[in-house]
Amino acid sequence: MKKTFVMFSVIATAVLVFGTVCTAKDQDERGGALFKQHCSPCHPDGGNIINSQKTLHKKDREANGVKNASDIVSKMRSPGPGMSTFDDKAVSDKDAKKIAEYILKTFQ
Ligand code: HEC
Numbered sequence: 001m002k003k004t005f006v007m008f009s010v011i012a013t014a015v016l017v018f019g020t021v022c023t024a025k026d027q028d029e030r031g032g033a034l035f036k037q038h039c040s041p042c043h044p045d046g047g048n049i050i051n052s053q054k055t056l057h058k059k060d061r062e063a064n065g066v067k068n069a070s071d072i073v074s075k076m077r078s079p080g081p082g083m084s085t086f087d088d089k090a091v092s093d094k095d096a097k098k099i100a101e102y103i104l105k106t107f108q
Contacts, residue, residue, distance in 0.1 A: 031102030046107030050082040056107045069100035
């Protein structure tokens with residue numbers, strides 16, 4: 001009986017860990033795919049083909065006051081000169097957040 005319980009716990013833990021890892025991976029992939037679709041034409045590899053001072057890399061971004069996910073989402077909703085606007089019809093709040101998290105993680 002005890003053995004069965006231990007076995008069950010091991011399997012349950014494995015399933016739980018596996019599920020969490022997979023979900024996290026999907027989130028990353030979705031953020032990355034959305035970034036490619038909407039942002040990479042002007043920001044290839046986190047750069048900026050129009051204004052080279054305003055890349056998505058941490059150093060430039062933070063120097064320009066864009067520090068966290070909500071700053072990035074604000075930029076999408078009301079961008080500066082040369083950047084297209086992404087309203088919540090183009091990119092939902094949820095997706096905008098995923099893109100922001102992808103940028104923060106990818107372009108250090
Ligand atoms: C048509 C070209 C274009 C597209 C598409 C575009 N951007 Fe931009 N982006 C720019 C330009 C130009 C700037 C500089 C604007 C300014 O002066 O604020 C900029 C600035 C930024 C900044 C501020 C960077 C800094 O260092 O100050 C962020 C963050 C940003 N874009 C995110 C995005 C995201 C996220 C997307 C996709 C949803 C996107 N951009 C799509 C052209 C673009």
